Every structure is written in structure tokens, then in C-alpha cells.
Amino acid sequence: MTDGIADPRYARKVCSAQHAATLIGDGATVGASGFTGAGHPKAVLAALADRMGRAAPRERAPRVEVWTGAGTGPDLDGALAAVDGIALRLPYQSDPVERAAINAGRSEYLDLHISRVAPMARRGFLGPLDVAVIEVAGIDEAGELLPTTSIGNNQTWLDLADRVILEVNSWHSENLRGLHDIYCAPGFPAPDIPIRSPGDRIGAPRLRCAADKVVAVVATHAPEGNDAFAPPDALSRRIAGHVLDFLSVEVAAGRLPAGLLPLQSGVGNVANGVLAGLADGPFENLTAYTEVISDGMLALLDAGLVTVASATALALSARALTAFNSGDYRDRVVLRPAEISNHPEVVRRLGVIAVNSMIEADIYGNVNSSHVLGSRIMNGIGGSGDFARHGHLSMFVSPSTARHGTVSTLVPMVSHVDHTEHDVDVVVTEQGVADLRGLSPKQRAGRIIDCCAHPDYRPALTEYFQRAVRESPGGHTPHLLADALSWHRRYQDSGTMLG
């Protein structure tokens, strides 16, 4: 492994995770590394949680605020949430314990567009950052920090925090060296982002930190890796088939080149199914400008179908990460800060094809990515909005029903809006593809009901739409406000949206 701790200024500061945790002040705001289970600190914040958990209730220090790149793991979000240790969390979480704390009203959560987090933090919009806790793979002789499996907001937290704690994790592979490209865009006017192809490198290979801010260095040897997704089921394969058929039509019509345009794929079973479908599909010489590299994307890289992929993190299963660690991907993978991996300037310039999961869409094409029944958070918006707003094509995918058919993914009105009608080009379910481009709201409604809704719900959607056209107070986006959310209320009351 890598450099270890070569710089003597840092070697002097080595201490235990338990000691380092004592350097995090009561009620501190902590900026942690980590993005989708990759590259988060695995020892210091777990030690902080342990200390919080052992304190008697009246001796408990105030809870911390936790900023990250995106989701972490049970050894960070899970451990802190289990002791009710997170006062406020941003900008994304996907941990079941923290999610439960948020939905119980015990933890505040600020769900942000991933590309906007670093700029907002730099401008002071999120308040001061007390401590950065950053996992690195090594510290070289000049004090530069070798990044691990994610970049996220690491450089920004290092820049902004008053104090820095480093976890040097020797588990990480020597082969990570050369993958990273650290470039930030501070100030106004901000510097250009001179990326013209997903593989372009424009920055530095290492993270930098003012050595005098580092108050502790903790040596770890901690494995990582997410749970693997289940292999795509029949439903996911049908959705993937529709996506690929749609892309083929676009190529045939001259609206996409044969090698498509850079792909972005969200996380989750369905998005993974789409990537698996690409492995069997007709497309070659693909590229990706995306947020994370998942198992499905790695398989496409290994098969040579994707020639280069840009992301901010490796969101790999333990098994895929082991394989990645033994390979050499430096000419095919670039890991960037989340600000850059999701930057609207680059997403728009390259013309990304964005494929993201959704919780529900309504008949007019508004998409809910984050809330159940308008109130309960699942994970968060993540980078979906960064790509959906500015990509060449914005696609949202989901099975047409959930919870054994008791929930229709297509509803009269979504209970929460993350992506408005203005940002959604195509909706795909296992039933088919609704191409919404160039359509007015009423035209979209017909297309979504006919092409995407499950047959069990199609008549009721049609009935709502036709009644709304007749009785609504406006003919542009016909809605009956007494009934628009009635499907969700029925589910709440009776356990099914079926009438």
C-alpha cells in the first residue's frame, strides 16, 4: 500500500481513533469524506458514536452536524444515528438508522443538489465547518494526501475546516494511485471547467491540506464495499429493454450518434438493470460522465463497451471492489470532486444521457425522487437534478407499481416534486416508454397513461384525467385539487391505491 505516512509532520500526530474523537468538540459541525459507501472515515466517527453511547443521558454532549459527499456506511451514519448523535445531516443519506431518525423528527436533514454543495459551503451559506474527518490512502513526503475510493467534497472540507483529522487507511489499493483529478471552481467569476471529454484530466492527483490544521492522524486498515444488488429480475430487464430500444430509435433517427453520448446512471436495482442491459446491447464505444461507478458500470468497462468513465466515487460491492483493486483502470476511470463530476457546465457541454430512478411521476411529467406520501424521506435527490436539468436527455425509470401492486408509480399528482415537468424528457416503466419531448401537459398525460401506467391503474388515471379536463378551473394542467392526492390518501387509509 501506498505512502503510509511519509511526511514527518503528520507522523508525529498519529493517535488512536478514540483520542482523535475527543478532539471533535461538543456540537461540532463535522465535514466527513465519503460518497455512497466509499471512502468515508471508518474509525474516528465510530469512536465518537461509541463515546456518545456510553455517556449517561444528562452527561451527553450536544449532537454533531454531519456533512459528507453523499451516503456513507453503518460505521458512520449508522453508528452515529444509533446513538441519536446527528443533529443535522447534509447533503444526502441512505442509511436505514439515520433515515428512521429523520422520519421520526429526531434528526434534521438538508437534501441538496450534489453539485451545489461545495459552492454553498464555500460561500458560507451552510455556516462554519469545525472539523474535517477525511479518509486518505496515504500521505506523501510533501504532505500531499492520496485520495481513496471517493472524492466527494473532500478538498472543500479540507479547505474550509478549522481543524482536520485524517484517517490513513492501509486497506486501500496501490492501484488507486493516478485515478484522481482534483479541481475545484471557487470564486466569481469561477474558473472554467475545461473538460471536453469524460476522460479529460484538468487538476491535481492529490488532495492538499495546510499541515498546521491537522490535529490528529489515525492509522486504520478497514475494508469497504457495498452490498451487491440482486441480479436484474424480469421487471428490470423489461425496463432496460425499453430504454435500449428507445436509444436505438434515437440513433436511427439521427438524434444520437452510434456511440451515444456520455451516460449517467443513478444507483439502485433498476438503474443497475439498465447497465446490465447495455452489456448485451448493440452499443459500443460508450463513455460515462456520471456520479458513481457501480458494479454494472464496471462490468461495461471490463467488457470494453465503455471506454472511459468519469465519476466522483466507486459505489462497488465488496466483490467488485476487490476486482477493481487488482486491476489497472487509470486510463479508463477518472475520479473527480462531486462539484465537477456533476457540474452543470460539463453535463450540458457533453450532452449527458441521464437515467435516474424515481419513486413516482404524475400524469403531467413531474417526478418525485425522494419522498413517500409527501412527508417521509427515502434517501434524497442526490445528483439526479444535476444531470436531469442539463443532460441531452433526461430519463426517469421505475416499475409501474410498487409494494405488490398496491402502489401505482404513476399518479394524478405527485406528493412531492423534485424534478418538474420542465426537466423530464422520457419516463420508462416495464409497460413502455413515454416520450414527453415537445408535448403540452395534456398531451403528456395521454402518453404517460397509455405507455407507462400499469393496466390495473390505467382506467382510474384516465377517469381522473378526463374528469379534470371537464371540471378543472384551468385547461392547461387540469387538476381537481380535492382528488389530486386522493390516491396517496387511499393508500394511507386502506393500504392500497386501488379504488
Next chain:
Amino acid sequence: MTDGIADPRYARKVCSAQHAATLIGDGATVGASGFTGAGHPKAVLAALADRMGRAAPRERAPRVEVWTGAGTGPDLDGALAAVDGIALRLPYQSDPVERAAINAGRSEYLDLHISRVAPMARRGFLGPLDVAVIEVAGIDEAGELLPTTSIGNNQTWLDLADRVILEVNSWHSENLRGLHDIYCAPGFPAPDIPIRSPGDRIGAPRLRCAADKVVAVVATHAPEGNDAFAPPDALSRRIAGHVLDFLSVEVAAGRLPAGLLPLQSGVGNVANGVLAGLADGPFENLTAYTEVISDGMLALLDAGLVTVASATALALSARALTAFNSGDYRDRVVLRPAEISNHPEVVRRLGVIAVNSMIEADIYGNVNSSHVLGSRIMNGIGGSGDFARHGHLSMFVSPSTARHGTVSTLVPMVSHVDHTEHDVDVVVTEQGVADLRGLSPKQRAGRIIDCCAHPDYRPALTEYFQRAVRESPGGHTPHLLADALSWHRRYQDSGTMLG
């Protein structure tokens, strides 16, 4: 005036507006110049409307689709809508007759982010464009076209249309020469947009067109100019005062420089009031990177408080336009294609301060800019999303009530979402400023109710919020779906939102 029609290839094609209108095929898709009442063709489409109006019903040709930059005037939208002549309209309208047709369900309307229109059209997402009808101020000897008071999507329509009809309007001032900067960003990867300051010029001074596509040239002498806004009333002045106080605090806190950052201001009475407030305010050496130059912005330019303004159109009253036409603004005003005036790459790089009007906001910070009662369109989203998503600061302003106090602008849940909670930094009413940055949904609710809601509605909002916190199925964004839209329903049923 200008060049007249200097190129003999064009001079040969001069004909009447009535004849030119016969060259627009039945059911054609027409790409017209024009943006907020500036620079739209004033003769040919009015002649088409006249012909449609005189035809017996059974002899009527199919209605046309109309694409523009944004709103036009009574001589285009109004004339065509009066004869029910518009089958589909995009990407923005503000004409009372066309609005009524849309809300009666007789005209389809596709409301788009202004910055995305040209790219979507170029990619073929909106279908083929049959005819461009473009107003110009003159045609020089080389066949290049001198633009008028707006650029909008003119170059894109000229590029895409099968046939082109030009209106050469000799009413326009010689002083328009040198204001324009024509630069488009087609293809993937798209070219960079090398604007680093609002006044930067990066393109050509004239529009270009393949001469063999031009089928008719119509000479006009047609004045233009919008109705003037009423002088700011006490309510607008209070809102403006809050905006300026907020900006002063940001400067004092070091989050904004003394000369602020480039301003964007939407249209309407309240936005105009904010600009009027700036005329008396403490700020100097301001710049603007905005969609339109309104009377308020022109006053700031004339006072030397704004040193340079970039926009895509002059949205001036007749009186202000006359003054503009007699002045020389070439070193202070740049008119660009709407794709560039609103481009996310530039808006984010410059760090624009976006101030836009809204119809309503909900307690969690979601904003509705476009719909009444979830169904009836007012105007459209326009460029508000282009600036709100990517600016340094995204502010939405409105009086706290409408319709003589029977409508609260702050509601439990908006009836339509154009800007999600993720894109709204600050909400301002005459009651005060709700600074939502860094706040979770529940924290935002407290701030919005306390700082922005009208006292008549504050208790009922508080009651809803507290009940939702207790009874909602999720504690992240507490909502009671049976009651969330009840305020709108009460207004529909009883004419007031007051309980």
C-alpha cells in the same frame, strides 16, 4: 435608419405582408422572432391571422404552431389567438387572449426553461420547423441581418427553418447597431461560452441566414414598446427595502462584494420595484447578467449605478424605448441569444443574484411561478429556473397576499411546483425576509411563517404545520395530504383562503 435592404438578392423578394402570409403552409410550425414584446414580426403573422379570421369555418386551414423567444404582443399572439389560430405555443406567452385560449383548453402550450429551447430545437426534440418569420432592422450588402430589440432564438430559427420570411422594420433605431453579440453553442461537446464578465462580447454582430431559404421580405415601419409598469406602490417599496437590507447584510458579512454580483431581475411590478429601490440604495458599480432590460434596469444604467448589462431583449415601455433609441448604449448593453443570456454555464460562473417573482411558495420553500389553483397558466416559467438553479443567490419575491387579502401567497403546499425546495435560497414579502440557506424543511417552515406570511394567515399556517408535525406519516417534510391543498380548495369554493 440602418441598411434598409442593401443586398439585391433580398431586395428582389420584397412583397406585401399579405402575400408573405400565403407562403406559410396550412398547419405550419412557425418560428417567430420576439421576446417580451420586443422584436417580434408585426405584419406577416397579423396578416395570417387576418386571413384565418376571414375564412369561413369549413374553409379554415389548420392552425399553426408558434415558437418564439418569449412573449410577443397583440399583433402576434393576440391576433392569432383572437382567431383561435394557435394549435401549440412554446416556450412562453403572456398575452391575455392566448392565455385564455390555453386555459379554455383550445390551445396547447409548452412552457420551457428559456435556456433549453434552442438546444432542444436543434436536437429535433420539438419536431421540424417549417418557416421562420424574423424581424430585422436591416439587411446589409452581404446579406447579413441587423438584429432589432431582441435576439431570443432568432439565429436558431434561421438555422433550422426550411423557409425564411424577413420583416425589415425601418422604425428601429440606427443606435441598435453594435449592441448585439450572436453566439450559439451547438453540438456535443458544445463550444465553451467564454464569458467571464457580463459585458464580454464573444460572437458576431449580425444574424446570418442562407439567402436561398428566404422566400419573402416585407418592409414595415412598425413602432413597438410595452405598457409601462405603474410606479412602485408602498407594498413594492417595502419588498424592495427588505431585499436591499438583505443584500447589505450579505455584504457586511463578507458573503457578497460591495458591488454585489451580476444581477438578474425578472419582470413584473415587484421586480421593477426592486430595481427602483436599487436606484436609491447604497450599491454602486453594479452589473447585470439578466434576461431582459426593463425600464428599471435602464434607469440604473442611466444613473451610472449599473455599469454594464447583458440580456436577450429590451423589455421597455414605449417611452423608455424612445429614450433608449436616442442614446448610445453600445459600451453598456449587450444583447445575446436567449441560450446564452440564460446559460447555466455563465450564470454559475458569474454567480448571478437572481430575483424573481412568484405566485406562491409553500412553508417548505417550494415555489409556484406559473399556475393558479394548480391548473390555470398565468405566463410560464420563463428564465426563472435558469437563474434560480445556478445563481449565487436565488431569491423569490411577492406580496404576502393577493386579491385583496383573500389569497395567501404562503400556503401549506403549493398547487404546482416550478422551483423545488432545492433551488430557493431566500423568500421575501412585504412582511420580511426568510433566509432558507442551510435549513432543513421544518426549520424553513418556521422561518417562512414567521418572516413572510401575512399576520392574517400566520396562525392557520402555524396550526397546519404543528398538526402536520404531530400527525404526518413522515417527520422530514410533514404534510397532511387531506389538508395540504385545502386552502386552494377553500378559495375555489368560497372565494377566500381565510377559514
